[in-house]
Amino acid sequence: MRKFDTKVQYLKYKVLREVARQAWNDTLLENLLEIPKIIVPGKEPTMRCCVYKERAILSERVKIAMGGDVNNPNCIEVIDIACDECPIGGYEVTNACRGCLAHRCEDVCKRGAISFDHQQKAHIDKSKCVECGACAKVCPYGAITDNVRPCVRSCKVKAISMDEERTAVINNDKCISCGACVYQCPFGAIMDKSYILNVIDMIKKSENNAKYKVYALVAPSIASQFTYAHLGQVIAGIKALGFFTVVEAALGADMVAFAEAKELAEKGFLTSSCCPAFVSYVKKQFPDLAPYISHNLSPMATIAKYMKEQEPDCKIVFIGPCTAKKMEFHDEKVKPYIDSVITFEELQALFDSKGLDITLMNEDVLDNASYYGRIFARSGGLSDAVKQGLKEHGLDDFDLKAVACDGIEACRVALLKASKRVLDGNFIEGMACTGGCIGGAGCLTHGEKNKAEVDKYGKEAYEKTISDAIRVLK
């Protein structure tokens, strides 16, 4: 049974699980300093140079599991002592250079940056090199490598740089909190802050949902997660944690698709507003296009708003694949509706902190949304839903030309074209993660089958149209 993609995720999970376990038992404060030792017992190091460094870093992980640095507004943080100060040399010639005769690298380099020593081995003059990578592509021995830090490579908004100690630093003015670096850093030196303690506190103080109800709002990408169990068992597990009931955020997606279709027909050009990292990217990098962001709240906030209007005292916790949602729920417009946000990784840690084996549970049900609301979880789903929304509004004559972009690079291309008025399309579906939400940094696993799982889950929906699903909520 494989619960995570990487050992970094597993380590993060162990910290979250231990913090949660202590919190449920009301022993967190007294055992706080013991947690690193509980996770790394003994004297032999398992990850770093010595157990003391391992434990020092674990203390930092515990801090982030408990909410992180309150003075940092970003939910993504660097653990400076965990950063391995990876090489940052860019394109470099390695020992694999055989000193051949062909010198393809020299021929292809337009900057004349490549020279040869007396053994005919290539060298790159860094003052001339522009890091185009052409030499690496043509070398028959693959002897030229690109030494870019995984965090820098993963960050498509170029928010990560190095300080004078060669430790990674995040520029919060550029960062969109998508979490790509969190998932990509091989040393686990960049982490998303956790709000599991708020959630545990909320559940405890509700006194079994008697004082107020605590609702779990789950993202549709859950269909691609916890694949070692049935979805119904995951729902049963969430309730066993102490949540009153589970509601599909996909129902909010139905509401959004319906409203967004109308807005699009009225305005003629729109970008989606579902993905908080995409919205943040537009605001930060393409402020001229910000007025064209759909005025609808995200599906999470839309359904939560409805729920709070019906029941103002209730608490709503969003559970999803997304680190950027941890920023979105602090937004002034969203704050009144969402009380906390956790990821699927954190949900797994919560299950295990209470010793809940969901594979042994009876299956519960999850069914509020339509096919269209559910497929929001993968790239292209939102566009399909808006198309359906137009149809259900009787706006078939509106010629929808959707441009579905997944990954920030694709979003950037579409936004650039839109800002120059040369985009062949009138609706940009922007998702910061590759593949859409199923590629989110807070997912337990990322795989090829995830899209198929979401589509399957969509087809199982009881409601086939958006109007049916939101009949009473309109």
Added chain:
Amino acid sequence: MLIQICVGSSCHLKGSEELVELFQESIEKYKLDTEITLAGSFCTGQCNRTGVTIQFDDDIVTGVTTENFRDVFRQRVLTPLGIRE
């Protein structure tokens, strides 16, 4: 009168959307749209083996189905409002 129809997972699967449609039709038929606000709710914690849970102001009625809808509507809506079928 506020009528909240549960659209939580359990009730939804037992046909809450069909009931919403029946309520909307009846409200139109008896011209009650100024008297009645129809809304959704998410689980009142009384998931029943059959039918949907519906809250009429403060009264919770469980087990509402398309079959017993007319009786429930008469008893909970028409009679209190003094309307004859």
